[in-house]
Amino acid sequence: MIARRVRDIDYQLLPGADRKTTDIVIERDGIVTVRPPKHFTPEQVDAVVDSKRLWIYKNLAEWRDLNAAHVVREWVNGETFLYLGRNYRLKLVSDQETQLKLLHGYFCLSRDVLESGGAQAAKAALRAFYCEKGRQRILERVNYFAPKAGVKPIALLIKDLQFKWASCSKSGKLVFHWKCMMAPLKIIDYIVVHELCHFHYRDHSAAFWNEVDKLMPDYAERKAWLRDHGASLDL
Numbered sequence: 001m002i003a004r005r006v007r008d009i010d011y012q013l014l015p016g017a018d019r020k021t022t023d024i025v026i027e028r029d030g031i032v033t034v035r036p037p038k039h040f041t042p043e044q045v046d047a048v049v050d051s052k053r054l055w056i057y058k059n060l061a062e063w064r065d066l067n068a069a070h071v072v073r074e075w076v077n078g079e080t081f082l083y084l085g086r087n088y089r090l091k092l093v094s095d096q097e098t099q100l101k102l103l104h105g106y107f108c109l110s111r112d113v114l115e116s117g118g119a120q121a122a123k124a125a126l127r128a129f130y131c132e133k134g135r136q137r138i139l140e141r142v143n144y145f146a147p148k149a150g151v152k153p154i155a156l157l158i159k160d161l162q163f164k165w166a167s168c169s170k171s172g173k174l175v176f177h178w179k180c181m182m183a184p185l186k187i188i189d190y191i192v193v194h195e196l197c198h199f200h201y202r203d204h205s206a207a208f209w210n211e212v213d214k215l216m217p218d219y220a221e222r223k224a225w226l227r228d229h230g231a232s233l234d235l
């Protein structure tokens with residue numbers, strides 16, 4: 001099995017089979033596996049995966065919906081939300097100009113937000129908070145690690161990336177999921193280093209991990225943490 005990457009799709013390339021078509025499967029653990037006809041080169045398989053990417057995105061999104069650790073949120077005083085790996089309690093406040101802010105260790109949410117837009121608006125306020133903080137914090141971390149990695153990203157965006165923590169384009173644009181901001185800084189650093197190393201290697205080859213290891217010798221621990229706790233980083 002060979003790990004390969006096309007755009008932002010990571011997949012496991014299985015040995016070729018006696019068949020005419022390429023078989024793409026989303027496995028139960030959410031891994032994309034691809035079994036091509038025997039004579040296909042990896043580049044040919046990449047092209048097939050690329051042409052099927054909309055199907056893959058759609059199915060990965062469905063997989064994620066089915067497998068998300070469903071956290072039922074109550075938008076009441078005392079409910080907790082993660083920020084940089086720590087839990088902060090919610091406090092509903094009146095007469096607050098901003099929708100949401102972190103103050104004295106509390107997530108202070110304006111009651112108006114809940115009263116006018118319900119849970120959806122409250123979630124949106126929290127997402128906006130993570131995006132705004134992410135733009136500062138993650139940029140800091142990118143600026144710290146990019147020279148060490150010997151790369152020069154050209155842009156940074158925080159948004160909803162669905163099933164990926166982060167991605168980078170060939171042109172040097174980095175995108176991070178707002179959910180990263182719920183993880184401890186140590187883990188955010190790992191995600192940053194991981195993406196920066198993709199500037200050198202677009203795949204998850206041994207050479208890629210060697211590059212990650214150079215910048216972050218304890219990356220395996222952080223990677224395992226993300227695998228084990230990633231699903232709990234959600235609203």
Ligand SMILES: [Zn+2]
Binds near residue numbers: 194198204
């Ligand atoms: Zn990767």
